[in-house]
Amino acid sequence: MKGNVIVGQSGGPTAVINSSLAGVYRTAKDRGAKKVYGMLHGIQGFLDEQYVDLSDYIKTDLDVELLKRTPSAFLGSCRYKLPEIHEDREVYEKIFGILDKLDIECFIYIGGNDSMDTIKKLSDYAIVTGKTTKFIGVPKTIDNDLALTDHTPGFGSAAKYIGTATKEVIRDAMGLVYNTDIVTIIEVMGRNAGWLTGATALSKGEDCDGPDLIYLPELAFDIDNFIERVKELLQKKKSVVVAVSEGIKTKEGKYVCEYGNASDYVDAFGHRQLAGTASFLSNLVAAEIGCKTRAVEFSTLQRSASHLASRIDVNEAFQVGGAAVKAAVEGDTGKMIVLKRVSDDPYQCTTDICDVHKISNVEKLVPRDWISRDGTYLTQKFISYIEPLIQGELLPVQVDGIPRHLFLQK
Numbered sequence: 001m002k003g004n005v006i007v008g009q010s011g012g013p014t015a016v017i018n019s020s021l022a023g024v025y026r027t028a029k030d031r032g033a034k035k036v037y038g039m040l041h042g043i044q045g046f047l048d049e050q051y052v053d054l055s056d057y058i059k060t061d062l063d064v065e066l067l068k069r070t071p072s073a074f075l076g077s078c079r080y081k082l083p084e085i086h087e088d089r090e091v092y093e094k095i096f097g098i099l100d101k102l103d104i105e106c107f108i109y110i111g112g113n114d115s116m117d118t119i120k121k122l123s124d125y126a127i128v129t130g131k132t133t134k135f136i137g138v139p140k141t142i143d144n145d146l147a148l149t150d151h152t153p154g155f156g157s158a159a160k161y162i163g164t165a166t167k168e169v170i171r172d173a174m175g176l177v178y179n180t181d182i183v184t185i186i187e188v189m190g191r192n193a194g195w196l197t198g199a200t201a202l203s204k205g206e207d208c209d210g211p212d213l214i215y216l217p218e219l220a221f222d223i224d225n226f227i228e229r230v231k232e233l234l235q236k237k238k239s240v241v242v243a244v245s246e247g248i249k250t251k252e253g254k255y256v257c258e259y260g261n262a263s264d265y266v267d268a269f270g271h272r273q274l275a276g277t278a279s280f281l282s283n284l285v286a287a288e289i290g291c292k293t294r295a296v297e298f299s300t301l302q303r304s305a306s307h308l309a310s311r312i313d314v315n316e317a318f319q320v321g322g323a324a325v326k327a328a329v330e331g332d333t334g335k336m337i338v339l340k341r342v343s344d345d346p347y348q349c350t351t352d353i354c355d356v357h358k359i360s361n362v363e364k365l366v367p368r369d370w371i372s373r374d375g376t377y378l379t380q381k382f383i384s385y386i387e388p389l390i391q392g393e394l395l396p397v398q399v400d401g402i403p404r405h406l407f408l409q410k
């Protein structure tokens with residue numbers, strides 16, 4: 001390639017987003033990029049001319065390996081919405097001014113559906129103004145809610161953590177129920193999509209019942225019915241474990257967390273911070289039923305658990321990063337790399353490329369027939385889809401018993 005590459009990370013962190021960064025870096029170098037720049041804190045930092053030359057940080061093969069196994073966003077992330085082009089052309093002139101100065105041939109952005117909005121707007125602007133820089137998106141989100149891709153890098157590792165941690169929570173509660181009833185409510189991320197909450201069902205097997213009830217945001221949540229179901233279960237067993245999505249809503253459209261002490265914070269894309277659902281429901285169960293309760297919020301632990309990363313996920317994240325550079329060099333723009341499942345058994349997946357206009361700002365939800373008829377569990381179709389994505393391990397490099405990460409010295 002003739003010019004340089006710039007790459008940014010955007011949206012919520014994952015355990016494998018840096019593996020995609022490593023894939024971009026490695027392929028760009030292999031294809032002859034003189035410089036591979038990294039934006040600090042995505043497009044928001046870029047607008048303040050915050051970027052680094054990645055070669056200053058990735059010097060050896062060991063650094064690439066460390067980067068692949070380092071969770072969260074090595075370059076820093078952002079939740080920043082670009083204005084519509086007609087609203088503020090100056091922002092675009094500024095961005096393209098910096099891109100020209102750095103001689104950028106390929107602009108790669110690793111993120112979820114909000115981040116693909118950035119690729120869409122920048123590629124549209126480039127086409128309208130005759131700029132030659134190519135803009136390609138790399139899929140990333142633990143939420144697994146991106147359209148047109150079989151799944152998103154980051155989801156498999158989060159699902160593996162959630163399945164494992166759910167099993168441990170269930171086991172923990174069972175140890176303490178000799179003379180006491182205990183109801184544990186587990187809260188899982190995922191906003192409006194229930195892929196991650198459904199992953200709690202992975203804990204079910206010969207040695208574990210799995211959660212007793214699983215509530216996804218795809219279906220309206222009935223608070224009274226929930227209390228009745230818990231009461232019924234307590235007639236039969238002493239430990240009841242319920243998994244709920246942070247985004248469950250009542251049929252009136254109100255988030256359950258809003259009935260408790262929810263935060264009012266709303267980000268640039270209009271997303272309310274969702275937390276406190278489990279805490280609200282466990283207090284409600286304590287008040288209505290009078291037993292011991294516990295709220296477990298997996299919170300950011302599920303997002304950056306690289307100690308439980310899925311090997312498949314780490315490798316696919318690396319692969320989509322490389323595929324993005326290849327696509328840009330071959331002349332594609334305004335596209336996102338997608339994963340295409342070729343077969344389940346043996347699991348095989350390849351990459352393809354899709355128009356980002358069909359992806360940005362669209363949410364892919366769990367299909368209704370992958371949820372049980374009464375809406376409180378997942379069907380075998382869901383399990384068969386998710387199981388291949390959590391296979392294998394790629395442990396962190398350990399130093400003195402604790403994972404070693406690659407980090408930016410500021």
Ligand code: F6P
Nearest residue numbers: 012142143189190191273274303
């Ligand atoms: O977008 C990924 C995600 O992890 C969602 O599941 C969650 O609702 C959101 O990020 C939380 O974001 P933040 O940490 O910015 O509050």
